[in-house]
Amino acid sequence: MSETELSDAVTSGTGAPSVVAVIGAPGSGKSTVGPLLAARLGRRFVDVDTVIEEAEGRPISDIFVTDGEPCFRELETRHTLAELAAGGVVSLGGGAPATPVVGEALTRVCVVWLEVSARTASGRVGLNDATRPLLMGNVHSRMVRLMAERRPVYAAPADIHIVTDRLRPDQIVEEICTRLAELSGPSPAV
Numbered sequence: 001m002s003e004t005e006l007s008d009a010v011t012s013g014t015g016a017p018s019v020v021a022v023i024g025a026p027g028s029g030k031s032t033v034g035p036l037l038a039a040r041l042g043r044r045f046v047d048v049d050t051v052i053e054e055a056e057g058r059p060i061s062d063i064f065v066t067d068g069e070p071c072f073r074e075l076e077t078r079h080t081l082a083e084l085a086a087g088g089v090v091s092l093g094g095g096a097p098a099t100p101v102v103g104e105a106l107t108r109v110c111v112v113w114l115e116v117s118a119r120t121a122s123g124r125v126g127l128n129d130a131t132r133p134l135l136m137g138n139v140h141s142r143m144v145r146l147m148a149e150r151r152p153v154y155a156a157p158a159d160i161h162i163v164t165d166r167l168r169p170d171q172i173v174e175e176i177c178t179r180l181a182e183l184s185g186p187s188p189a190v
């Protein structure tokens, strides 16, 4: 989002942007921080991974195993674009920003990138987490590779970038709100 567009969005309505997309690697805290941020901003919250599982009636790991990753990415793209259009705080799947049409959509909304080190993320998601199919096997080495590949697609659309390793979820929300207020600039004099 350009600085002017972002400033307009931030200063309209309730003072928060109408769409805040939360992106980051698996274990960065998107599903944890997203609802707290939404509650703080008085916005609806949606987690696109949950939307997909509810729409499909099965876990994401089943979609990967039964239909394959390309099929999952198609579902993910469709639901991500719909949820961004619906507004509020939207936590994306970890890989969604790597799909070009999603990356392009992210340039038009306010994007919060939660960064985390591979070491911290591996510790958070556990050593062999069957609910995260791309991390099956050696979680830490897969995480290192995934993060190296994805760093540019997370960084490109990010309006707010927070390194989360040493912050609690409530501190992250506080920091995001501070940064949103800074982006909105001073209130006009009355």
Ligand SMILES: Nc1ncnc2c1ncn2[C@@H]1O[C@H](COP(=O)(O)OP(=O)(O)OP(=O)(O)O)[C@@H](O)[C@H]1O
Residues within 6 Å of the ligand: 024, 025, 026, 027, 028, 029, 030, 031, 032, 033, 049, 093, 094, 124, 125, 132, 164, 167, 168, 169, 172
């Ligand atoms: N700032 C934090 N400090 C400590 N633990 C955290 C923090 N953020 C998240 N966690 C914990 O890390 C784990 C992963 O967090 P979460 O599920 O929110 O990540 P995610 O970004 O949604 O991952 P995924 O892309 O796989 O959905 C959870 O157990 C959560 O409680």
Ligand SMILES: O=C(O)C1=C[C@@H](O)[C@@H](O)[C@H](O)C1
Residues within 6 Å of the ligand: 025, 026, 049, 060, 092, 093, 094, 095, 096, 131, 132, 133, 134
């Ligand atoms: O990093 C990824 O590519 C993924 C992260 C999760 O949020 C899920 O969207 C899915 O497991 C794929």
Ligand SMILES: [Mg+2]
Residues within 6 Å of the ligand: 030, 031, 032, 047, 049
């Ligand atoms: Mg999540």
